[in-house]
Amino acid sequence: MHTLTLVGVGLIGxxxxxxxxxxxxxxxxxxxxxxxxxxxRAQALSAIDEICLDLTAAASGSDCIILCTPVxxxxxxxxxxxxxxRPGTLITDAGSTxxxxxxxxxxxxxxxxxxxxxHPLAGSEKRGPEYAxxxxxxxRWTIVTQTPKTDGTALNRVMTFWQQxxxxxxxxxxxxxDRALAMTSHLPHLLASALAGILPAQWKDLTASGxxxxxxxxxxxxxLWTAIFNHNRQALLVALQSLEGQLSQYRQALERNDDTTIxxxxxxxxxxxxxxxx
Amino acid sequence: MHTLTLVGVGLIGxxxxxxxxxxxxxxxxxxxxxxxxxxxRAQALSAIDEICLDLTAAASGSDCIILCTPVxxxxxxxxxxxxxxRPGTLITDAGSTxxxxxxxxxxxxxxxxxxxxxHPLAGSEKRGPEYAxxxxxxxRWTIVTQTPKTDGTALNRVMTFWQQxxxxxxxxxxxxxDRALAMTSHLPHLLASALAGILPAQWKDLTASGxxxxxxxxxxxxxLWTAIFNHNRQALLVALQSLEGQLSQYRQALERNDDTTIxxxxxxxxxxxxxxxx
Numbered sequence: 001m002h003t004l005t006l007v008g009v010g011l012i013g014x015x016x017x018x019x020x021x022x023x024x025x026x027x028x029x030x031x032x033x034x035x036x037x038x039x040x041r042a043q044a045l046s047a048i049d050e051i052c053l054d055l056t057a058a059a060s061g062s063d064c065i066i067l068c069t070p071v072x073x074x075x076x077x078x079x080x081x082x083x084x085x086r087p088g089t090l091i092t093d094a095g096s097t098x099x100x101x102x103x104x105x106x107x108x109x110x111x112x113x114x115x116x117x118x119h120p121l122a123g124s125e126k127r128g129p130e131y132a133x134x135x136x137x138x139x140r141w142t143i144v145t146q147t148p149k150t151d152g153t154a155l156n157r158v159m160t161f162w163q164q165x166x167x168x169x170x171x172x173x174x175x176x177x178d179r180a181l182a183m184t185s186h187l188p189h190l191l192a193s194a195l196a197g198i199l200p201a202q203w204k205d206l207t208a209s210g211x212x213x214x215x216x217x218x219x220x221x222x223x224l225w226t227a228i229f230n231h232n233r234q235a236l237l238v239a240l241q242s243l244e245g246q247l248s249q250y251r252q253a254l255e256r257n258d259d260t261t262i263x264x265x266x267x268x269x270x271x272x273x274x275x276x277x278x
Numbered sequence: 279m280h281t282l283t284l285v286g287v288g289l290i291g292x293x294x295x296x297x298x299x300x301x302x303x304x305x306x307x308x309x310x311x312x313x314x315x316x317x318x319r320a321q322a323l324s325a326i327d328e329i330c331l332d333l334t335a336a337a338s339g340s341d342c343i344i345l346c347t348p349v350x351x352x353x354x355x356x357x358x359x360x361x362x363x364r365p366g367t368l369i370t371d372a373g374s375t376x377x378x379x380x381x382x383x384x385x386x387x388x389x390x391x392x393x394x395x396x397h398p399l400a401g402s403e404k405r406g407p408e409y410a411x412x413x414x415x416x417x418r419w420t421i422v423t424q425t426p427k428t429d430g431t432a433l434n435r436v437m438t439f440w441q442q443x444x445x446x447x448x449x450x451x452x453x454x455x456d457r458a459l460a461m462t463s464h465l466p467h468l469l470a471s472a473l474a475g476i477l478p479a480q481w482k483d484l485t486a487s488g489x490x491x492x493x494x495x496x497x498x499x500x501x502l503w504t505a506i507f508n509h510n511r512q513a514l515l516v517a518l519q520s521l522e523g524q525l526s527q528y529r530q531a532l533e534r535n536d537d538t539t540i541x542x543x544x545x546x547x548x549x550x551x552x553x554x555x556x
Contacts, residue, residue, distance in 0.1 A: 181484065185488050195466060204550075206458045206462045208399040210466050213494045214469060214470050220548070237533065244522070247522060250471075250472060257511065262507055265471065265472075269470075
């Protein structure tokens with residue numbers, strides 16, 4: 001691959017640039033964004049080689065374009081740049097939701113330009129190219145989406161790309177991805193934020209590692225996460241309902257002083273958590 | 279202080295032994311427990327100098343006794359060993375709840391033997407002397423409880439002891455401690471467990487650092503935490519009710535597609551979490 005274009009050069013975009021260059025997968029990495037200062041920081045960190053402030057200009061001459069922007073901007077940007085791509089260009093993304101994005105773009109690709117949705121399960125509550133890391137995807141899962149309309153060759157190219165960055169790849173339908181991530185990522189964010197949100201100020205000093213671990217991701221950007229919640233509303237509501245049901249089991253057991261049920265619930269949760277590893 | 283007796287030599291007891299010895303606060307640390315193998319491991323790690331399997335025998339000849347056992351056993355053990363203590367013996371504990379323990383013991387101390395409740399806000403989901411650490415209490419808060427019946431000299435001695443281990447000390451009433459810890463420790467544990475408990479097995483691989491951080495403490499021991507929940511039932515139910523109310527705000531905002539409220543809730547939570555530090 002000659003030219004890889006990254007739209008958005010924060011933690012994820014910057015890490016893709018570093019990882020692709022470290023592994024010799026591309027000759028040149030082009031960074032696109034609206035904020036020149038972020039692009040310059042990414043360039044100074046060698047995450048990108050070249051800066052481009054214009055999305056459509058960046059599209060032409062790229063072999064692969066990866067959208068690493070907030071989920072509510074990805075589809076619109078894909079539709080904007082696709083007409084400027086040359087045949088054979090591969091477009092993918094790194095968004096935390098897939099259903100709305102894939103649905104919005106897959107019927108609107110020019111001939112010989114293909115979009116395949118991706119979601120690398122990596123990142124943190126931190127933002128910016130300063131937190132980029134060439135090994136961010138190593139041994140982590142990346143979901144690649146497939147629908148009846150997905151081009152098989154493009155799917156394989158996207159899978160190979162992530163595998164070359166060190167990721168393990170799993171294919172899912174966009175809706176299945178969103179249901180799973182509602183539970184494994186979006187609900188945890190909501191919960192962490194709900195817990196942080198009710199902490200009375202006078203008890204701040206009385207938090208130890210348990211509270212801090214449990215609420216760490218609540219430090220994530222509010223606008224980014226509002227967009228994710230909005231994109232995955234239905235699945236997130238289903239996951240939240242399941243959680244509320246579980247909390248209600250704890251509450252009822254506490255109310256009737258039922259230690260047996262509490263121990264049973266805690267032991268089952270411990271088993272699940274132990275199986276995840278550290 | 280000549281002889282410090284630790285009842286329970288796991289993560290907390292072991293860390294107190296290591297910390298007191300490292301700082302030269304005691305001549306000899308005696309470890310008491312039912313499980314000889316745990317005591318021998320603690321001795322091998324130099325967390326204790328001497329092993330004792332009999333609680334009442336250990337009590338005599340101690341200057342200070344610290345109960346580092348599960349919360350549902352502390353009061354009973356204090357009442358059992360107190361009659362065997364010589365005048366001037368100081369008894370404290372490291373239990374995660376304070377109300378029931380202090381209430382159960384403070385009227386039943388022999389003359390010149392004093393109990394003061396303590397709770398060092400340190401630890402982890404790990405168990406056993408292998409995880410003990412001489413600096414566990416360094417710059418961490420330890421709560422010391424005071425009631426109208428607390429002996430002032432004993433309170434000062436307990437505070438000085440924790441301060442000498444590197445801790446910052448805060449005095450609270452037992453009930454205030456329990457209300458605060460219900461929010462800062464017991465509810466996070468319940469939440470982490472509730473979330474881990476509803477994860478479908480087929481999505482286990484799709485968890486990343488967010489899910490793992492948020493559920494880390496669910497790996498704690500189910501029996502220990504059942505006892506803590508039982509001891510702090512009322513305050514935990516109040517904290518849980520507050521959390522359920524907050525979740526309901528998120529749910530309603532999601533249902534009506536109200537991004538403004540979601541952003542407001544997330545931004546307020548981020549502010550709280552950012553203020554806690556890493």
